[in-house]
Amino acid sequence: MIDARGLTLSLGPSGTATPILRGIDLSVGPGESVALLGPSGSGKSSLMAVLAGLERPSGGSVLVAGLDVARLSEDALAVARRGRIGIVLQAFHLLPTMTALENVAVPLELAGEPDAFARAERELAVVGLGHRLTHYPAQLSGGEQQRVAIARALVSEPALLFADEPTGNLDAATGTQIMNLIFERQRSAGATLFLITHDARLAARCGRVVELADGRIVADRRQA
Known part of the structure; x- marks a missing residue:
């Protein structure tokens, strides 16, 4: 599912660029769940961005x-990513002019799915936002926006899910509920999960x- 060889990333002007990734070799098979750990500045988010196609190596x-x-x-x-790859980032990247329902339906609509809004409504209900369907991102709390972003990533049932601190904006109880959902979906679909976290319990x-x-x-x- 992931095969990186000699992966490097440097940012900044040529000649003075700062090296961020220094020769990453990584293979991840279908159905694996991988926790990515490391101190701040170690390159975790940059690695995920490259693997998800959000940053060019x-x-x-x-x-x-x-x-x-x-x-x-x-x-x-x-x-090519549609329906294959789901991404949850620390920055939610919700479309501000669209409701929660519309934000979650977007990837399904782009893929030409006929029942996009019905599926989006079910996904929002699963993450506890069935009562916030018509609210815009500015009308939602940070935790609610995070749950919309998670619903949008899961609604297409992707074969590969990238998640960067997906519970960082959630209270402990809601975070546990959401992670239970993510792991349940990962197992039932045989999907691959690539998770950045500072939480040893999640790892x-x-x-x-x-x-x-x-x-x-x-x-x-x-791990066993």
Whole structure:
């Protein structure tokens, strides 16, 4: 599902660019759940952004869900991701002029699904927002916006889900409920989960833990 070889990323002007990722080799198979750990500045979010096709690598190769994310154009990548890859980022990236229902229905509409709004409504009900369907992002709390973003990522039943601190804006009880939902969906669909977290309890629920430091993988262990 993920195959990265010699992956590098540097940001900034040529000649003075700052290295962020320094030769990442990583393979993740279908159905695996992987927790990505590391201190702030270690490159966790940058690695996820490259793997999800949100950031172009500076070097190396990367195949994700059969996509050569380093070579596809932005438009081709957006089309190819539909239905295959779900992404939950710390910044919610909800469309401000659309309601919660419309935000969740968007990926289904783009994929030409005929029951987009019915499925979006069911997904919002599952994350506890069945009563907020017609509210715009500005009318929702940070935690509610996070749940809309999670519903949008899950509604297409993707084969690969990237999640960057998905419970960071949620209270403990809601966060547990949402993570139970994510792990349940991951298992039932045989999907791959790639999770950035600082929560040791969440990492312990994953089958594998990868640790980054200074842009390099320093540990990669499987868990019982």
